[in-house]
Amino acid sequence: MLTVDCSDIEEEMNYNENNVKVTKAYSPNKEFLNSMIPGKDNNIASERIDKLIELDPMLTQFKPQLMKRYNSYLDLKDTIQYYGEGLDKFSMSYKKYGLNKTEDGILYREWAPGAAKAFLTGEFNNWNLTSHEMIRNQNDIFEIFLPNNEDGTSPIKHNTRIKLCLILPNGERVFRIPAWIRRAVQNIKITEIYQGVYWDPPQPYVFKNKSPPKPDRLRIYEAHIGIASPELKIATYKEFTKNVLPRIKYLNYNTLQILAVMEHPYYASFGYQVSSFFAPSSRFGTPEDLMELIDTAHGMGLYVLLDVIHSHACKNTNDGLYRFDGTDHQYFHPFPRGYHAVWKTLLFNYSSLEVLRFLLSNLRYWIEEFHFDGFRFDGVTSMLYLHHGIGGTQFTGNYEEYFSEATDLEALSYLMLANDMIHTLYPNCTTIAEDVSGMPGLCIPLSEGGCGFDYRLGMGIPDMWINFIGSRREEDWSMNDICWTLTNRRNQEKTIAYCECHDQALVGDKTIAFWLMDKEMYDYMSDFSKLTPLIERGIALHKMIRLITSALGGESYLNFIGNEFGHPEWLDFPRKGNNKSFQYARRQFNLPDDPLLRYRYLYEFDRCMNELEEQYGWLNTQQGDIHFTNQIDKVITFERGNLLFVFNFHSWKSFADYKIGTRHVGIHDIILNTDNKKFGGFGRIDESCRHFSQPGRFANRDQYIKAYIPNRTALVFKYSN
Numbered sequence: 001m002l003t004v005d006c007s008d009i010e011e012e013m014n015y016n017e018n019n020v021k022v023t024k025a026y027s028p029n030k031e032f033l034n035s036m037i038p039g040k041d042n043n044i045a046s047e048r049i050d051k052l053i054e055l056d057p058m059l060t061q062f063k064p065q066l067m068k069r070y071n072s073y074l075d076l077k078d079t080i081q082y083y084g085e086g087l088d089k090f091s092m093s094y095k096k097y098g099l100n101k102t103e104d105g106i107l108y109r110e111w112a113p114g115a116a117k118a119f120l121t122g123e124f125n126n127w128n129l130t131s132h133e134m135i136r137n138q139n140d141i142f143e144i145f146l147p148n149n150e151d152g153t154s155p156i157k158h159n160t161r162i163k164l165c166l167i168l169p170n171g172e173r174v175f176r177i178p179a180w181i182r183r184a185v186q187n188i189k190i191t192e193i194y195q196g197v198y199w200d201p202p203q204p205y206v207f208k209n210k211s212p213p214k215p216d217r218l219r220i221y222e223a224h225i226g227i228a229s230p231e232l233k234i235a236t237y238k239e240f241t242k243n244v245l246p247r248i249k250y251l252n253y254n255t256l257q258i259l260a261v262m263e264h265p266y267y268a269s270f271g272y273q274v275s276s277f278f279a280p281s282s283r284f285g286t287p288e289d290l291m292e293l294i295d296t297a298h299g300m301g302l303y304v305l306l307d308v309i310h311s312h313a314c315k316n317t318n319d320g321l322y323r324f325d326g327t328d329h330q331y332f333h334p335f336p337r338g339y340h341a342v343w344k345t346l347l348f349n350y351s352s353l354e355v356l357r358f359l360l361s362n363l364r365y366w367i368e369e370f371h372f373d374g375f376r377f378d379g380v381t382s383m384l385y386l387h388h389g390i391g392g393t394q395f396t397g398n399y400e401e402y403f404s405e406a407t408d409l410e411a412l413s414y415l416m417l418a419n420d421m422i423h424t425l426y427p428n429c430t431t432i433a434e435d436v437s438g439m440p441g442l443c444i445p446l447s448e449g450g451c452g453f454d455y456r457l458g459m460g461i462p463d464m465w466i467n468f469i470g471s472r473r474e475e476d477w478s479m480n481d482i483c484w485t486l487t488n489r490r491n492q493e494k495t496i497a498y499c500e501c502h503d504q505a506l507v508g509d510k511t512i513a514f515w516l517m518d519k520e521m522y523d524y525m526s527d528f529s530k531l532t533p534l535i536e537r538g539i540a541l542h543k544m545i546r547l548i549t550s551a552l553g554g555e556s557y558l559n560f561i562g563n564e565f566g567h568p569e570w571l572d573f574p575r576k577g578n579n580k581s582f583q584y585a586r587r588q589f590n591l592p593d594d595p596l597l598r599y600r601y602l603y604e605f606d607r608c609m610n611e612l613e614e615q616y617g618w619l620n621t622q623q624g625d626i627h628f629t630n631q632i633d634k635v636i637t638f639e640r641g642n643l644l645f646v647f648n649f650h651s652w653k654s655f656a657d658y659k660i661g662t663r664h665v666g667i668h669d670i671i672l673n674t675d676n677k678k679f680g681g682f683g684r685i686d687e688s689c690r691h692f693s694q695p696g697r698f699a700n701r702d703q704y705i706k707a708y709i710p711n712r713t714a715l716v717f718k719y720s721n
Contacts, residue, residue, distance in 0.1 A: 045070040045449075052441050052449030055492050058399060059440060065403040066441075070449060072409045073416040076356075080417075084353065087421050091360040092368075094278065098180025099162075101200055105147040105155055110178060111354050113140035114325035115166040120144055122162030122198070124155060129165050129173070158200045159183075168326040177276060177319050179331075179358070183287065184263045184276040184319065194265055194275060194319035205288040209299040211373050212254075214428045217619035218303070218455070218556035219610050221253040222501055224260050225284045226267070227571065228561060230590045232582035234267070237289035241296050244561075247589070249300045251564060251603075252610035256297050257305040257376055259502060261290070265319055268573035270502065271307070272378065273314035273345055275321070277362050280370070287370075294371050305430065306372045310359050310418075311379030312345035322346055331355055340382065342390050347382075350410040359414065360421060367426055374422070374430035377453075380442075381435045383411040395437040402439050412451065419452025430454045432496060443493035458495045458554050460485055462504050465545055469515045474537075474651050479629040479636050486552040487623055497553025499545050501560045505571040513542055513566030513602075521568045525591075525598045537651070539598060540681070540712035542566055543605050543674040544647060547714050550609060551645050552624045552638060557613070562587035564606035565599045601680030608679075612672050612716065616641050627661050628699040635709070637661065637699065644668060644717040646709055654684075654710040661699030664719040667692055668705050672716035684710045691717065 049066045053059045059066065077087065084090035099108045108120055118134040124146075125131050134142035146155035156162065164176045177184055183199035228244045229235035248256055260271025263279040271281070280290045294304050313331070317323045321331045332338040332346040340347055349355050366372045382388040385406045395401060415433075422429050423446075433442055433453040444450025464485040468477050489495045500512050514521065516538035524535045550557045568591075572584040592603035613619060618641030626638040634650035637660050644662055648655065662668065668691040675681035685708060693703040709715060 045074060048447060048449040050449070051447075052444060055444065055448070056440055056490070062399060062403045065407075066449065069407075069409060069412055070416075073413040073420075073446075076413045076417055077420065080353070080356070084357070087360075087417070088425060090357060091364045091421055091425075093357045094180060094361040094365045097357075097361070098178055098182070098278070099156075099198060101154070105145055106198075107143065107145050108134070108178070109141055109143040110134070110164060110180075111141055112164075112166060112325040112330070114168070114327040114330060115142070116169045117167035118142035119165040119167075120146075120162065121165050122156065123160040124157065124162070124198075154200065156198045156200075158198065158202065160198055162196050162198050164196075166325065172326070174323075174326065175318070176324055179321060179324060180278050181276050182278050183282065184279045185282045186265075194263065196276075199287065201286075201288060205291040205295075207291065207295045207298075207371060209295050211298050211371060211428060212301050212303055214373070214430060215254050215303055217617065218255045218430070218496065218558075219253045219613065219619075220255045220257050220305070220496065220556065220558040221248045221251070221561065222257045222259065222558055223248075223561040224270070224502065225258065225281075226260065227585050227587050230586055230588045232586065234283055234582075235586075237285040237293045240284075241289075241293045243589070245293070245297055245300060245302070248297075248302060251607045252614055253559070254301070254614070255303040255305060257307060257558070259307045261306055262309060264314065265316060266314070268575040269314070270506070270573065272309055272312075272343070274309050275314050275316055275319045277313075277358070278365055291370055298371070303373045303430075304371075305374050305376055305432070306366050306370075307378060308363065308366070308375040309378045310348065310362070310414075311377070311383045312340055312343060312347055315344065315346050331358070337386075340388060340390075342388075343382075348411075350408075350414040356414060356417070360418060363418060363422060364425075367422075367429065373428065374426075374432070374454075376432040376434065376457075377415070377418075378434050380415065380433040381437050383415065384408060384435065384437065384439060389437065397438060399440070402437070415453075416446060416451050420446055423452060432457065434459070436460070438490065440490065441493075443490075443495075455494045455496045455556055457501075457558075458489065458497045460488070461497055461549060461553050462500050465499055465512060465549075466504060466509070466515065469512065469541075474649075477634070477649060479631050479634060479649065482548070483552070483626050483629060483636060483638075486549065487626070489554065489623075494556065495554035496556040496558050497549050498558035498560075499549045500563055501558060502571070505560060505563070505567075510570040511563055511567050512545065513538060513563070514568050514570065516541055517566075517568075521566075526596055527598060528596065535598070537712065538566075539601065540674065541649075542602055543679060544649065544712065544714045546606065547609055547672075547674065547716075548636070548645070548647055550613060551618055551640060551643075551716075552626075555619055557619060559606070562589075565592040565603035567591075598680055601678070605674065605679040608672065616643055616718070618643060627701060639663065642719060643671075644719070646707065646715045646717070648709040648711055648713050650711045652711050654708070654713075656708050657706040658709050659698055660705050660707055661701030662693055662703045662705055662719075663701050665693050665703055666719060666721045668707075668717040668719060670715055671718045673713070674715075675710055675713040681713070682710070684708075685713070685715070 045067050080090050097109045120132045134144040136142050166174050177196035181196045183197040184194040187193045226234040228240045262274045263276035263281050264271050280287050297304050314320045315322045333349045338347045386408050431453045432455045435456050436459040441450040443453045443456050446452040520534050524532050574580040591599040621641040624638040624640035628637040636647040670687045677683040691705040698704040
């Protein structure tokens with residue numbers, strides 16, 4: 001059922017058990033709405049799905065299901081076009097909902113269909129609960145206009161607290177933070193309960209820099225503001241701008257992806273239990289501080305993405321959206337469909353136009369007001385399927401899994417609509433899907449029958465590395481398994497490869513560096529301590545894992561803050577279970593900065609690896625052409641981006657004059673060597689040595705070179721005539 005906000009829809013009048021009148025908008029069914037939409041063309045879906053099938057002929061038998069999905073999205077778009085005055089205007093509703101300043105005063109509008117009465121209260125009226133009653137219109141929208149004071153000043157002062165007071169049909173009075181609030185701050189007495197604030201700074205932030213052009217491949221530095229300091233505290237937007245942005249630029253990343261920006265009361269939720277979707281987290285600073293961060297990043301040429309959470313919301317009532325109007329089904333599906341049993345969060349009802357208005361406007365808000373360049377959509381797998389990927393669900397790649405009754409058409413239609421809006425109105429923006437299921441067409445343009453995302457995350461890659469490091473002896477590492485996992489992705493659908501992101505660093509897991517070297521990192525990471533076999537192994541494999549993941553795993557690459565230099569231990573936010581300690585909720589940038597510690601070698605390697613990718617652009621080329629794997633020697637060789645990559649994963653065997661196939665005739669020069677001393681290696685290779693191709697069939701190539709490849713070493717060769 002679609003709930004429509006339009007003035008010409010008939011009203012229903014109901015009376016509750018206390019004889020209180022409750023007005024509800026009439027909600028005609030979807031078929032009725034579509035029958036009223038003129039000019040609907042049902043051939044569009046068929047033509048576009050045919051394009052998708054051309055890319056993947058295995059989808060042929062599923063054309064009816066694909067048609068149903070695509071038409072569901074088109075129906076939703078048509079409905080918004082007809083009743084919501086078009087997707088552009090509909091998605092700018094943050095300028096008419098919530099508290100908005102006008103020339104003459106402040107207009108406040110709030111959707112609360114389950115409430116009988118509404119009042120605005122706050123410091124501006126000394127918390128009077130009845131003086132500012134809101135008027136309810138026929139579409140369950142409460143509104144109130146507060147004119148300017150006689151001297152022309154605002155009726156509500158900047159940075160003062162406000163609340164919405166609702167009277168429910170049973171007479172109960174409840175208080176809520178406005179759903180569209182742009183500033184929420186912690187209650188001084190109860191730090192995990194938030195209060196709404198009217199935010200209207202006298203000097204709005206003025207952006208100085210334009211967004212950089214959309215990169216043709218992303219090298220993403222994924223970061224959390226609060227942990228971006230070695231100090232035992234919550235870091236701020238300003239500190240990140242000053243201390244971390246220069247590091248990201250130095251390391252040659254071209255994209256910053258920021259986590260945990262949308263306001264969340266529980267810090268240990270890592271930002272994934274959002275309460276106020278339009279409010280940047282106040283624990284890191286002001287909205288203007290965040291704007292300055294993004295503006296400064298743009299000035300450095302960095303593209304900036306927001307980790308957006310539209311898959312679920314926190315279940316708080318005092319400072320969240322749950323039971324906002326007294327019901328459990330305003331923004332969310334009723335229980336049990338509206339509850340995620342693992343995350344213990346609430347699931348949006350994407351069939352409601354008012355929910356769509358809220359979410360689509362939320363995306364526009366972050367782009368328009370903060371100049372974000374796109375989004376990484378969290379929890380897409382949970383959205384795509386009614387089972388949310390839990391309860392023992394396994395995704396094996398069988399196409400039947402994607403086209404069963406378990407697919408949530410409402411959520412899928414919302415994601416397609418969001419991508420439509422973003423890419424139509426903001427061609428420079430990028431969208432990324434966090435999806436582990438591998439749904440076909442997810443990252444194909446809407447014009448070709450897909451769902452419209454630009455990239456999906458290669459979520460199987462870090463699982464492979466943790467499995468190898470934590471569960472297999474090094475001599476049992478399978479070169480074929482590594483290559484298969486790194487190249488097993490859908491044709492024409494771009495993947496972001498990564499060894500570890502924030503998920504792998506959280507408590508219960510640990511960083512790859514700590515998996516490799518464990519407690520010896522505490523005592524043997526100094527150049528003045530002995531180089532133990534475990535530290536030697538860890539430093540070598542850390543570099544190799546990163547290089548082969550970047551070179552072979554996708555069309556873009558991601559690193560989580562601190563992992564570039566082998567951050568030790570794990571990530572754990574202050575909470576009751578750890579006595580609210582900040583010991584593990586920080587990134588120890590002092591480690592790579594110390595000239596006596598070996599962390600600096602990994603830091604420098606990361607910089608040089610990204611610099612090389614910037615120069616040769618292998619991420620923006622066809623998938624790597626693997627032409628040789630040797631399980632006994634533990635050697636992998638492949639070509640990508642006009643470069644030749646050679647990996648020797650053997651724990652103790654080095655090979656002299658090792659034969660390596662190549663398709664190029666001429667000179668092969670080493671341009672990256674993980675064994676270089678500046679990267680913490682042993683310097684066993686003379687990088688000035690030039691390697692000349694020789695004719696002869698080897699590894700499915702007509703030419704070959706011979707090279708010395710030490711154990712646990714990777715080499716990258718460039719070609720020249």
